[in-house]
Amino acid sequence: MLPLVDYLEITPDSIARADRDGGRLDPAILDELHAVAGATEFVVHGVGLSIGSAGGYSERYLDLLEEFLDHFSVAWHSEHLGYTSVDGTSLGTMLAMPKTNDVLELLAQRIGEIQARFELPFLLENIVHLLPDYPGDHSDAAFLNELVARTGCGLLLDVYNLECDAANYGFDIDAFLDELDLEAVGELHVAGGVERDGMQVDVHSRLTEPSTLALARQVVARAPSVGGITYELLPEAVPVLGTERISAELTRIRSALAV
Numbered sequence: 001m002l003p004l005v006d007y008l009e010i011t012p013d014s015i016a017r018a019d020r021d022g023g024r025l026d027p028a029i030l031d032e033l034h035a036v037a038g039a040t041e042f043v044v045h046g047v048g049l050s051i052g053s054a055g056g057y058s059e060r061y062l063d064l065l066e067e068f069l070d071h072f073s074v075a076w077h078s079e080h081l082g083y084t085s086v087d088g089t090s091l092g093t094m095l096a097m098p099k100t101n102d103v104l105e106l107l108a109q110r111i112g113e114i115q116a117r118f119e120l121p122f123l124l125e126n127i128v129h130l131l132p133d134y135p136g137d138h139s140d141a142a143f144l145n146e147l148v149a150r151t152g153c154g155l156l157l158d159v160y161n162l163e164c165d166a167a168n169y170g171f172d173i174d175a176f177l178d179e180l181d182l183e184a185v186g187e188l189h190v191a192g193g194v195e196r197d198g199m200q201v202d203v204h205s206r207l208t209e210p211s212t213l214a215l216a217r218q219v220v221a222r223a224p225s226v227g228g229i230t231y232e233l234l235p236e237a238v239p240v241l242g243t244e245r246i247s248a249e250l251t252r253i254r255s256a257l258a259v
Helices: 027-036 059-071 101-117 140-151 159-169 173-179 210-222 235-241 243-257
Strands: 007-010 041-045 077-080 082-086 089-096 122-125 154-158 185-190 192-196 199-206 228-231
Touching: 007 027, 027 059, 041 059, 041 228, 059 101, 101 122, 101 140, 122 185, 140 154, 140 173, 154 159, 159 173, 159 185, 159 192, 159 199, 159 210, 173 210, 185 210, 199 235, 210 243, 228 243, 235 243
Parallel strands: 007 041, 041 077, 077 122, 122 154, 154 185, 185 228
Antiparallel strands: 082 089, 192 199
8 A cells, every 4th residue: 555655544552452551552563654655654643531531631642642653753643533442441432522612612722732842734524413512602624713812722623523513414515615714724635434323433444436526626626734634444454345435535536636
């Protein structure tokens, strides 16, 4: 795959192994990454920070990130704008933040703390709404714009997540993009998923749909600061799709999004 990509996006959570101190990165996987470090670049995308949990974000995740950065240089790091735990109990999924002024203040403080600890560009990703939105003070786009204005963070725009919200809740993608500060978008995610029980699910297990690439191309044309476009695929999906189809998909995405 390496000749087909410009970088690999690494999730520290997914390459960590539990130990008596809470967890550390798997040495065998670190060896693999060291072996290819000269042939590609790395960016980091976390899952377990849980930046929106009322009780605080995960210090354990930040320790894993710090361990990774001890080994490798990265262009930027990112996380999901949501929460995965409540009162220390894992939800088993990720939920979106209420778009209120109180939550804005909480997130701005936490983003500032993370930016001070890691002197790297920090991007936040829009996530799928598994539940209808809690009544808030801002639209989705206005909430993201305010976070950018207050903290200087960047945005990771997942266009497949937007399609899921449109399919599940009638989310107006065009209005969202018209309102969003697209100059803050530093990365795009594209993926393919499935429909289950009437819901379009954000599971990275399929090839991208033409509509997803068309939406990504629309964003790329309007977002001057995009530094990378990432095709997301779960490890479990690799044997299902096969390396030939994945290689062809990477080539297809690059061709479709060349501007």
